[in-house]
Amino acid sequence: MSILSVKTKITKNIQNNLNSGSIKRLLRIISSKPVLALYVSSIKSITDRYLNIYTIRYMNEVYSGKYPVAYGSLFLPYELINGLNLKPFLPEVMGGFTAGLGVTDKTLKTASNKWYSSDLCTFHRSAAGACEMDLFPKPSFIFCSNLACDAAGKSFLNFAKKYDIEDRYYLIDVPHENDNESINFLSQQLEHIFYDVSKKLNKKPDLEKLRQSINHSNNFRKFALEANEIRRNLFDYPQYFNGLNYILPFFGLCGTEETVNLFKIMKNELRDKLLKQDKNKKMKKVLWMHLKPYYKNEIFNILEKNNCRVVFEETSFIFWDELNPDKPFESLAKKMLSNPLRGNGGNRIKAMQYLSDYYDIDGVIMFSHWGCRQSNGLSRLVKESFNSKGIPVLVLDGDCVDINNCPAGQIKTRVEGFAEILNSI
DSSP states (O other), rough: HHHHHHHHHHHHHHHHOOOOHHHHHHHHHHHHHHHHHHTTTOOOOOHHHHHHHHHHHOOOOOOHHSSOOOEEOTSHHHHHHHTTOOOOEEEHHHHHHHHHHHHHHHHHHHHHHTTOOSSSOOHHHHHHHHTTTTTTTSSSEEEEESSSSSSHHHHHHHHHHTTTGGGGEEEEEEOOSSSSHHHHHOOOHHHHHHHHHHHHTTOOOOOHHHHHHHHHHHHHHHHHHHHHHHHHOSSSSOOOOOOOOIIIIIIIIISSSSHHHHHHHHHHHHHHHHHSSSOOOOOOOEEEEEEESSOOOOOHHHHHTTTTEEEEEGGGGSOOOOOOOTTTTHHHHHHTTTTTSSSSSHHHHHHHHHHHHHTOOOOEEEETTTOHHHTTTTHHHHHHHHHHOOOOOEEEEEEEEEEGGOOOOHHHHHHHHHHHHHHHH
């Protein structure tokens, strides 16, 4: 049996048996050594292969029922959650997985039947539908913040109500400003959460485990920075490599030893490609803003065919300083407050301008995801700021989750037109 037929069979099985029990059984089968080896055998990139193995085994643990699961929004300090020995589960990221599995029609329909508005971000709508269909593992705790996304607070509160754990729902209020008062305010919230969750777990607060998580995060950061530095001069990327595929380890699993290993492998693989690449090879360098469609699409193939390559992504940016394991709550507060998506939209524009200079960018693609107000509302200012530097910007309207909101013909025409502009410069 070919690897393609195996993957097709697994996807069809999930589509036809859409329930958590079926997902749990399939994860148990896929995560076994012989099946997993076959599943990843066609993946050419060593880093992507490790990512797939790591993710499948991790999700098998999350669905096993053996560990306390914590739902979390994207920009949380996951060092804290991993330091509490909880298993993070990111509903927004899983909303992207529903697109890859081709089940969003069902999850979005379920969300609509539960009165979720059609103008809401489809990451959240698909996640909400999946939650209502009981496709997700049952959480013991739910965490979210108001950082970047307005929808998370309400969506996650609905999850807490569904599972009757409102007393285990934590909304982290991230201040608009980044100053000493904000650091103290935020660090006190994080410290309260750490001790309150420990109490509800009937466990003694384990500050040593938290320090270990922070040390892992610092090591991950070190290797990610080295990989990002290599990417300044790299054109010849490993086959199938795409920095936008690393959202789960970059955010939710940071603070784990496996993520350290993943980014160490990435750094080594990218370094080897750099040493072997044709020094005369030249391509137009593109910076990608926001996320990408997580169903099958031709955007990156179209860019490749037109001598353009995404050399860096907004989501791969290491925006925070090294953390201090002896001051865990203060360090994590500073990390959250240094996120370019916090506060004024000018923070994000400034960060993207820095990346465009650092990577000598020829053009910017900002994927304008349906329902993402904080991102889409900034698109005109982003375009104006880059145009003033002579850098073309394509604001690409589409949807990361719902293929019905992303017409392939229109996308192809716009991306080809943008590539033509870049190649004329």
